[in-house]
Amino acid sequence: MSGLGLNAQAASRAIANAGLTPDKIDGLLTAYSFTEPYFMLGSVLAEYLGISPTYSSSIVAGGASPTVMLHHAAQAVNSGAAKYVLVCAGENRATGISRDDAVSALAAVGHPYFEAPYGLGIPSLYALVAKAYMAKYGTTREQMAAVAVNTRNHALLHPNAHMKKPITADDVLGSKVISDPLHMLDCCLISDAGGAFIVTTPELAEELPCEPVWLAGIGEAHTHEHLTSAPSLTEFGAAQSGQLAYSMAGLGPQDMNLAMLYDCFTIVPIIEMEELGLAPRGEGGAMFASGDAAVGGRLPVNTHGGMLSHAHAGAVGGLMAIIEAVRQLRGNADKRQVTGAEAAIVHGEGGVLSSHCTAILTKQKR
Template identity: 80%
Template sequence: MTLRNKAVIVGVGESDIGRLPHMTGLGLNAQAARRALADAGLKHTDVDGLLTAYSFTEPYFMLGSVLAEYLGISPKYGGSLVVGGASPTAMLHHAAQAVSTGAAEVVLVCAGENRATGMSRDDAVSALSAVGHPYFEAPYGIGIPSLYAMVATAYMERYGTKREEMAAVSVTFRDNALKHPNAQMKTPLTLDEVIASKPISDPLCMYDCCLISDAGGAFVVTTPERAKDLPGREVYLAGIGEAHTHEHLTSAPSLTEFGAEISGRTAYGMAGLGPEDMDLAMLYDCFSIVPIIEMEELGLAPRGEGGARFAEGQARIGGRLPVNTHGGMLSHAHAGAVGGLMAIVEAVRQLRGEAGERQTQGASAALVHGEGGVMSSHCTAILTAEAR
């Protein structure tokens, strides 16, 4: 079943961001939800669907039900979806299916947690070790940065991606974040600073790795018909696709070929659009190598040329194809699943023309890509300013 033009995003919101010891994970979700509903011109009592992801700081068994309880709503459609960083885009997929089939009329999608102040460094390392296979990876002490470093090394060897090009990703997104009033990082960053920063797992250094934040984000999905009664400007879901190739890296079919190509092909086909039609892209950027791989798998650059697009400034605001105009997870915010959700928030603001000095002029189509695990789960969405 095609979902083209059957669902729209009518409201977006993000919480305060940074180190917020006075805020709980549920509180961050609530703050973002309240702002998204206000943006949509809706009340919490209008919500009959609720989707959320997961939380390491508040690991409730039924997080979706707990959040509904916390927000004071009783949805007839809801749950928690866990496919890592791809969860927010996948939740958009589920929300669109819900409203298009009548399972719900107004679906609120939330994610976020107080990961910067709500857990210690040791707790974070312990929680994130769950990504490694319990028999074949975790016993050897490998962590998420090392798993992505393996991917980076293999990709650099096969396609010629340069270390300086990866550093250019971090610099580009930092420059973009400086134009966002709510971004966590507020100081400029240079190529030399990225390359000279603390080594984490060769070839990745500290500034090649995403932030740790307290943050929450939310968006509201409904039908185009319901949106007619609302004051704001809706953004259409034109196409969406998923691909789940593995969970653990030891089971990955390849260290250089992943599922973004598959999910992207599905999304483009549903939307009736191609890579050449995209005005901007929001690419998952947990590590600096990842948006380069995604750009190439999604057809936004030829294989082996994605890094050069960043190094040449083509991904900057005002460039040939702006990427992560809010600063991404490397410079805007990252707290579990909310990192990917902020990409949807930014894409909606861009397509509405509400991004201020970050604005991509004439933006009418945006690609959002979420990735979870270690290049494991992929979901690509294409959003448009008008129905096509």
């Protein structure tokens, strides 16, 4: 399927799941695409879907785009700019472009003058962060490997996950080195995938036949674009965006029943877990290694398998985290269901830990 086709399929399913028809959609937010040749992707998607929204935009905040789109959609319905905002993303990144083209496209993340000319790619930039974080906080390669194993175990419980083969920590540590200390199995997938959800007001949601999930709090923080300009290699914006979300929701880290954390590389959810207060500094890796982040553990993380094992196609990876949180809070996660799930924290990050957005979703209206 094309990227637009994946968007359309996900959008149609989300609209139907909400009990709506396409003519009711008056807001549309989408992200970006490396596989589609369109400049105004939001307008093209509206044209493709046959809808005429009065509120529409394409958001480009890297992997943080889906949670940022959730934020903007909430602002749109609260302000009256739209009643029903469709948020979607989709790309055929595995089959729509070659590996060389994918690498070339992703090179845009590096600074065009001070990073890209020296051959720095995304894995190398995240490897710099990993090395610095390991040196400062004592995170180990074994703990990072446990992140990959945890997400793979969850993906095995998901009927639509990209990866279906069990792995061990030794498999991760023994896989091909990509950029030290990151090995092949420390790196996210390249998939064909699409996802979508609908945002509306509490009043309109209560009129729909589906069970709503409530956005209790959300916050953003944007600290840099290029890693050479980052304020730090070990302190990022998740702490700030998380605090904004906690404050709005009137909840804290101790109230979360599950966490959906952006996991483009195994070091990233460890950093996010610690910055979001879900684990003390230097102890996030131990949570994964101990089993506390598994379904049935103290705080299950990425119960669908994350971008390391479920799917990752540009902005879609982070959007899948929101979808999984909704399914968990609705009690529709089947074998991977977290017992008593009442509150979920979702965190997206874009660039190289550059743009951050944290959302807190709850089962009950607050």
